[in-house]
Each structure stands twice: as structure tokens, then as C-alpha cells.
Amino acid sequence: MANPFNNLTQVLAKLPGIGRRSAERVALALVRKGDELAVPLIDALTDLRNQVCTCRLCGSITTHDADPCRLCSDPMRDPKLLCVVEDSGDILAIERSGAFKGVFHTLHGRISPMSASGPDDIRLAELEKRIEQGSY
Numbered sequence: 731m732a733n734p735f736n737n738l739t740q741v742l743a744k745l746p747g748i749g750r751r752s753a754e755r756v757a758l759a760l761v762r763k764g765d766e767l768a769v770p771l772i773d774a775l776t777d778l779r780n781q782v783c784t785c786r787l788c789g790s791i792t793t794h795d796a797d798p799c800r801l802c803s804d805p806m807r808d809p810k811l812l813c814v815v816e817d818s819g820d821i822l823a824i825e826r827s828g829a830f831k832g833v834f835h836t837l838h839g840r841i842s843p844m845s846a847s848g849p850d851d852i853r854l855a856e857l858e859k860r861i862e863q864g865s866y
């Protein structure tokens with residue numbers, strides 16, 4: 731039978747920036763503070779799984795009840811100013827600066843021959859479609 735602690739540690743270690751030792755520390759904290767930490771984490775993960783999706787226009791993170799996302803739906807943003815980014819984290823960083831008032835398109839990756847990621851592996855076709863339709 732699988733060991734739940736080892737399973738959790740292995741899953742946590744797959745998260746970006748979390749190595750094996752950090753995964754073990756997080757798993758131990760979850761065991762020690764079950765009701766205080768594990769239950770809210772389970773709830774947050776369940777909400778994430780049930781409610782979060784990618785915006786049908788820009789591809790950034792949003793919820794099913796706010797699709798298109800708040801940035802794509804904001805009438806104060808300039809729809810003719812399009813910023814193409816690698817992932818949703820880039821949007822968060824640019825939005826924190828407050829300097830950009832256009833709209834975004836998230837590629838969900840980048841072309842990288844070293845990791846065998848080509849144009850078909852990212853949202854380039856969606857970008858081309860948006861530009862052709864002028865719907866950005």
C-alpha cells in the first residue's frame with residue numbers, strides 16, 4: 731500500500747521552486763497542523779480545480795463566472811494595444827507596475843528547440859486569430 735506521506739512529498743516536489751527537502755518540510759507541516767493548514771489547503775485546491783480556468787480571449791487565469799477575464803472585460807483598457815506574454819505570471823507582474831493599459835495575450839510557453847517546444851505547442855494560432863479578427 732502506498733505511503734500517503736511519501737505520495738504527498740513526491741507531488742509537492744513537482745511544484746516549481748520546491749525541491750525534495752522543501753517538499754518534506756511542507757508535508758510535515760501539513761501533518762502537524764492538519765486542521766489549521768491541510769483543510770484550508772484542500773478547500774483552496776478544490777476551489778481552484780472547480781472554478782479556475784483560462785480566459786477564452788487572453789488565456790490568463792480567471793474563473794468560469796468571469797470569462798472573459800476582468801482585464802479583457804475592462805472598457806477602460808485600450809483594446810488596440812496588445813502585450814504578448816509567455817505566461818500568466820508575466821501579466822501579474824506587468825499589472826503590478828500599473829504602467830500598461832492595453833490587453834494581453836498569453837502564449838502559455840515559448841518556442842524552445844532545446845526542449846522540443848515549437849509554434850504548435852504554444853497559443854500562437856490563437857494570437858494570429860485574434861489579430862486577424864481584430865478582436866483584441
Ligand SMILES: [Zn+2]
Nearest residue numbers: 785788799802
Ligand atoms: Zn482575458
